[in-house]
Amino acid sequence: MKKKVAFYTLGCKLNFSETSTIARQVEGEGFLRVPFHEEADLYVINTCSVTENADKRFKTIVRQAQKANPKAFVAAIGCYAQLKPEQLAAVDGVDLVLGATEKFKLTDYLNDLSKNDFGEVHSCEISEADFYVGSYAIGDRTRAFLKVQDGCDYKCTYCTIPLARGISRSDTLENVLRNAREISEEGIKEIVLTGVNIGDYGKGEFGNKRHEHTFLDLVRALDDVPGINRLRISSIEPNLLKDETISFVAGSKTFVPHFHIPLQSGSDKILRAMKRRYKRELYTNRVDQIKSLMPHACIGVDVIVGFPGETDDDFLETYHYLNELDIAYLHVFTFSERDNTPAATMNNVVPLKVRQKRSKMLRALSIKKRRAFYETQLGSVRTVLFEGENKAGYIHGFTENYVKVRVPWNPSLVNTLHKVRLTEIDEEGMVRLEFVKAAVIP
Structure with missing residues (x-):
């Protein structure tokens, strides 16, 4: 029988993209992925340093894993694992802690899933996190999170991310486009570009500060990838969001407003x-x-x-x-x-x-x-991408300009695009709609 693995992700879209890639690596080693609340042989928690009470939240999740299977092997990876490895290793039930460079080598540590008396730590000096590992989340949700950049060279006085993720570095344009095509071939309708500081896209590995390409080069190239209905920019610093990029998005085939x-x-x-x-x-x-x-x-x-x-x-x-x-x-x-x-x-x-x-x-x-x-959007015709969950009898979706809608649950709507007219705001603060006839988008 295959050993079972379950993943829990805290924090940002970037973490979700990395969890998904690491999960595919683990599945490639013969593990069967199951939901986190189910019994598994291995539980992997991808941590976050930004959320308040990160330590308390982490302990709660470890207890959930132990409740599902007290004998399971528990591994902590990610940003908080880089910043506070000894603290996480001391949490009862934790067997392995992997820092910024080691998290993508998780499969190297899975030969023996025997419980440890104390958490084993493998972390690095953050200066060693100077290489890039591409990743994307797929199969978890209607949209895919595509990582294009990692790390940050900014020194904002409140932020731990440079300490947790290292210097700014980017994926190659060729690799981003290849990942985008793979996502498209899986039938995913929307890709969200993610990273720590994506407007800084183009810096190479090993501290190379010369930009091979710019963020504008990236969005222009992605706009030409066939089969993608929507591209969304997750978060971008105002000083790096150039007028040229805004103008391009305004006339783009696939980038949403x-x-x-x-x-x-x-x-x-x-x-x-x-x-x-x-x-x-x-x-x-x-x-x-x-x-x-x-x-x-x-x-x-x-x-x-x-x-x-x-x-x-x-x-x-x-x-x-x-x-x-x-x-x-x-x-x-x-x-x-x-x-x-x-x-x-x-x-x-x-x-x-x-x-x-x-x-x-x-x-x-x-x-x-x-x-x-x-x-301001009521009465307008927009395109909605419906998501995959049944939430209290409703299916939810988002327009291209991020208006959240809901209609009674209909499984045939999952991961489909429809032209709709937005009609009124309901008691939950979401928008009701009417379908525009003969407007299903392939």
């Missing part, structure tokens, strides 16, 4: 303290440029509240800026101190209750902004 652009603060004073590489004026220009060419575009924003030194006036400056900005939703992060980052030792710490209050205010603003954006 949806941008996710980190802001972090609407105060130039706080942006300087964070060591962000732009001022608010540049951010405004990017939003204006997108909306001038694609009035129906959806723009999402990352924002951090409670950064050290953020006064009430600084926060209100951010709040009012976002309230006036023509964006569709916010991803709100409450600042939390991360070891070995400059922000962790800064003065003028914002009390936790104040951080939480500010976070609550921006989350409420996000709900308001999303509804306002949805209202």
Whole structure:
């Protein structure tokens, strides 16, 4: 009988793409992949360093694995495994911890799945993470996450990602296109480009800072890959989202009018303290440029509240800026101190209750902004890609410009594209629709 393996992924789209690639490697060694809640011989947890209470979350997931099979071998990989390997290894039930360079060699450590008294650690100095491993997620969901870049050369004062993933480096254009074609051949309708800092695409391995290609070269080449219905840019720094790229997306065959652009603060004073590489004026220009060419575009924003030194006036400056900005939703992060980052030792710490209050205010603003954006889309004809889950009797989907819709569950709609007219917003804040006749898209 085949040994069984189960995976659990914490964090970002990049982690999902890497989990999927590692899972294919493990399956290639004869393992049968099963859902995480089922009994398995091996449980692999791909960790994240960004989420708050990462340690607590990790322990909960390990307990889930032990409950399913107390004798199973448990491996921790990923960003938190690189930053805090000894801490994870000390968690009861953990047998193996693999850091940034070792996670793609997981299969080398699976010859003996006997439980260990203590977690075995294999990690590296992050400077050794100077090579690139391509990956993509497929078979897990309707859309595929295609990794094109890894690591980051930016020194934002709050961020651990450079410590967890190393320097900025990219996949070759040839390999990205090959992966995109493989995804297309599997019948996946949408590809989401992912990485740590994808606008920096083009830097080679081993610290080679010369760009072989630019991000614009990448999107132009991907737009010509046959069989892909949709391409979506996951998240891109405002200073790296060039006007030429925005213009190309506006006239693209496959790139959708949806941008996710980190802001972090609407105060130039706080942006300087964070060591962000732009001022608010540049951010405004990017939003204006997108909306001038694609009035129906959806723009999402990352924002951090409670950064050290953020006064009430600084926060209100951010709040009012976002309230006036023509964006569709916010991803709100409450600042939390991360070891070995400059922000962790800064003065003028914002009390936790104040951080939480500010976070609550921006989350409420996000709900308001999303509804306002949805209202502008009512009556329009859009294309919906339906997803694969039955959620309380409904099937969900997204338009090209990221409006979330739902209709009563119908399995024949899974992974299909349809022209629809958006009609009204329902009690769950999603949009109802009517199908436009004879408009199924192959």
